[in-house]
Amino acid sequence: MKILRINMTEARITVEDFPQEYRGLGGRGLTSTLINNDVPPSCDPLGPDNKLVFAPGLLTGTMLVNTSRLSIGAKSPLTQGIKESNAGGTVAASLGNLEIAAIVVEGQAPEGEYYLLTIDAEGHAALEPASDYKGMRTYALVKKLLQVYDEKSGVLCIGPAGEFRMASASIQSSDADGRPCRAAGRGGLGAVMGAKGLKAIVVSPAGKHPETLADTDAFKDAAKAFAAAVQADPFASQILPSMGTAALTSMVNAMGAFPSRNATRGVMENHENIGGEKMVALIKERGGKVGHRGCSQCIIRCSNEFVDQEGQYITGSLEYETIWAMGGMTDIADLDTIARLDYMADDIGLDTMNTGVAMGVAMDAGYKNFGDGQAAVEMMEEIARGSEIGKILGNGPLAVGKHFNHHRVPVVKGQSIAAYDPRGMQGNGVTYATSPMGADHTAGNLIGSYLTGQLDPLETDGQVEASRNAQIFMAYLDCTGLCLFAAGAMASPEGAQLLVNMINIKCGTQLGTDEALGMGARTLKAELEFNANAGLSKEDDRLAQFFYEEPLPPHNKVFLVSDEALDSVHNSEPI
Secondary structure, X not given: OEEEEEEOOOOEEEEEEOOHHHOOOOHHHHHHHHXXXXXXXXXXXXXXXXXXXXXXXXXXXXXXXXXXXXXXXXXXXXXXXXXXEEEOOOHHHHHHHOOXXXXXXXXXXXXXXXXXXXXXXXXXXXXXXXXXXXXXXXXXXXXXHHXXXXXXXXXXXOOHHHHXXXXXXXXXXXXXXXXXXXXXXXXXXXXXXXXXXXXXXXXXXXXOOOOOOOXXXXXXXXXXXXXXXXHHOHHHHHHHHHHHHHHHHHHHHHOOOOOEOOOOXXXXXXXXXXXXXXXXXXXXXXXXXXXXXXXXXOOOOOEEEEEOOOOOEEEEOOOHHHHHHHHHOOOOOOHHHHHHHHHHHHHHOEOHHHHHHHHHHHHHOOOOOOOOHHHHHHHHHHHHHOOHHHHHHHOOHHHHHHHHOOOOOOEEOOEEOOOOOOOOOHHHHHHHHHOOOOOOOOOOOOHHHHHOOOOOOOOOOOHHXXXXXXXXXXXXXXXXXXXXXXXXXXXXXXXXXXXXXHHHHHHOOOOOHHHHHHHHHHXXXXXXXXXXHOOOOHHHOOOOOHHHHOOEOOXXXXXXXXXXXXXOHHHOOOO
């Protein structure tokens, strides 16, 4: 295993052996540890002292299914704390195949200069001038890069939003069809990449080092059994292939926790027009694809291809969070418009969630009307142009709220909430408030506990403990590179042990299941330590004030978890 260090100031690349003290670290565990150890907490996130770290998971590049997740870490220009943003697609598997444990991008290119980082089938890296690609949107950029390099290469890139260094800028990742429709969206890491002067990373798909496993046969047997457990999980094998994450739209709306019209309602009128059932019907009627494979080694196939009435591609994988942000928060009840906005966000290089919520705040403040799809499209174009209002919108909901002097801004640590209102899902509110990442949809989501009746979403009992455990588990999962949707295979002790066995074989460790879960706790500890040193305090672990004061219809609840309870989340061990 090796680490590539890319010094953008000197346009120099060095290759380091993987440090022994980092043995057993991968994915989010590695990005957060490196950031905590090597980045001055008080640095300017868009300055030369910040580092941008790309790390596949511990098991990425092995034969295990659904391990193509890539962690990207830095100090966030959005939250001002540590950030790990996670993306699927094809790049992670290619890096894992080349035994590249991390790419660390440091320094800063001269202002206005941009580079490509290319990695060939032997793992050799090079920096090439990218002046010809400057200003390009991601779809045109990736198409051009795949013409110049191997057409099956994996690409990570930024669009205009990253070059403008907007706080909602994403890093787009190419999918199995070479489309930049996967995103490390959260935290504004595209702005960090833009500030470094790095336009794109192109990784050859052809590289493959021999497996360095202590017991290849035992690993193969465990991987086969784990894949069978994934396929036995009804959510992974039935719901996701047939409808994708859009299936959650009707479920969460029925719970009264679907934040609509800038989180003034928990139920969206005409939600059936943007739900998973409607989406699937349109896709099938028009000749699109459902149950599509977007990521390397995926056996779940939760992705889709949304097409227009002529059968022409609009966007790759219309997801629940995007449907909510671009539709629910703006009250746009038209899937064609939402799909177009999704495409535009990917093309410009924007987090669909932070951007959709920003538009919802703008509408709530009276800048545009709720439900006006054309106005939303125009706002997206303003962001792409980098106009005055475009920069405000592209910097996210908090910037929009300040500009319009509007109080209802659903963020934590500057980052928008996800598609679950904390007044209708109290435990998700705990996660929003206390995650080192800011409000987030994967940092410790309790939707599964609510849908299965394990936890009452409207009461406070058990929410802190459930959030704590979910945050630790998710951090552990992010270390491995395993997709969240494959985690159902770990529901049984036997399934959980299979994953630990594979980690031990791969890393030469002797962890038990509790010790493996400790990866998550240690990762969170590093992240919390960085945030504290960066100046974030308990006062930052709070929801926006209106969540405590404005009851959410239809249940007419406010957020009920006390400050004392929030402060206790990371003071105890998991239960």
